[in-house]
Amino acid sequence: MATSSRSSAQPAADRRLAAISQHLAGSSATNTLKGRNKQESSENNKMDSFKQQPHKLLVIPGPIEVADDVLFAAAHPSVSHMSPEFAGVFQDCIAKLKQVLFTETAQPIIVAGSGTLGWDMAASNLVEPGEDVLVLNTGYFGDSFAECLSIYGAKVEQLGAPVGDKPTAAQIEEALKKRKYKMLTFTHVDTSTGVLSDAKEICEIVKRVSPDTITVLDGVCSVGSEQILMDAWGVDVVLAASQKGLGVPPGLCVTCVSQKALSVFKARKAPATSYFASWAKWLPVMEAYSKGSAAYFATPAVQLIYALQASLTTMTTRSPSLEERFALHQETSTKLKKAVQDMGLSLVTKSSDAAANGMTAIYTPDGITPGDVVGKMLKKGVVVAAGLHKDIKTKYMRIGHMGVSVVDKSRGDIDQIIQALTESLVESGYKPKNA
Ligand SMILES: Cc1ncc(COP(=O)(O)O)c(C=O)c1O
Secondary structure, eight states: OOOSOOOOSSOHHHHHHHHHHHHHHGGGSOOSHHHHHHHHHHHHHHHHHOOOOOOOEEOSSSSOOOOHHHHHHTTOOOOOTTSHHHHHHHHHHHHHHHHHTTOSSOEEEEEESOHHHHHHHHHHHHOOTTOEEEEEOOSHHHHHHHHHHHHTTOEEEEEOOSTTOOOOHHHHHHHHHHSOOSEEEEESEETTTTEEOOHHHHHHHHHHHOTTSEEEEEOTTTBTTBOOOHHHHTOOEEEEETTSTTOOOSOEEEEEEOHHHHHHHHTOSSOOSOSTTOHHHHHHHHHHHHTTOOOOSSOOOHHHHHHHHHHHHHHHHSSSOHHHHHHHHHHHHHHHHHHHHHTTOOBSSSSGGGBOSSEEEEEOOTTOOHHHHHHHHHHTTEEOEEOOOTTTTTTEEEEEOOTHHHHOGGGOHHHHHHHHHHHHHHHTTOOOTTO
């Protein structure tokens, strides 16, 4: 069985319980500065000693493995969401998320929920019924975003591509010249196909051909594993979730909205057509937290915000740097894709420039079902995913390589995936080309 805790004299579950109970006991420490410093240093010691219990290696394309310090942060003692302490943590998350997205001017909106809520936010706050939206569709998640937009009354046009590919620059330009769209959406990495869209190129085309159109990047499967230069490229909305490249357990919808998108929102003719997703409700709350004060619309996922802070702190202040992190994802992706191709298997993505760096979609050999391989890998302690795209669902599987599995090479996760895949294929009767 794969483990993420590599040493164990005391049984892992006991150590985990002991660390969490010490963590919780620590909350009653005195509030003097001296006491706080002492508490912080003992918290750090406990954090360093916390190791999660042995478990199967989770390398589906999200949720992903979570680092020990992030999981430990999610066991933070209860704190009021209106307290100065929590407001400071939220403020830090907002500032650090802006660093991850390379934006100085956009407004993060972080709420309890999942990535899907980001679609509802974009659809209900930025589009009014009957307005035109262009969806660049590279797989299952393009279909779903289009469906969500239609539910809110948008007139949706989709520009697709053959499975494993993306619309060309010329096709996007032509579509934008034909009709004026209020909004263009694209899935940065479509998790069903592993196709990576060229965010910089798409935004450049929009700025040149249709500068009023708002660009929405679905970054649920790309934030943290692909570089996104929000300000430099002119991305108006990035929507994401906690459980993939951000390396946090599921439960947070993480979005970031440019000033241009905010002015489009503020110029709406009618109020937004949602309640929980309403930016009119959330913006004052996020603006308050941005300044370090608390405000309330609906209760935040307090402990997940602590976990997000831990993960964003690692990403923005520790080694590897953000740039090195993205380079590591590229390097790992190249290594895994090469290993797969050397075995004689084909990737779903048609070219390397359309291939994500945080996941890989692989056709299984003729006569061997994805279920066979996924099931055998599971028995070896490695959890990968079967197919999702309706046209090829029975022919392929998906592997995620994001976050701590990539950045902490000492874990050996990538080699473990390659070994389990090779052995599982052999057990299924396949002879790897390079055997
Ligand atoms: C690209 C993409 N968009 C949106 C979603 C929906 O996110 P969630 O499942 O967190 O609601 C997913 C989920 O995997 C995704 O991969």
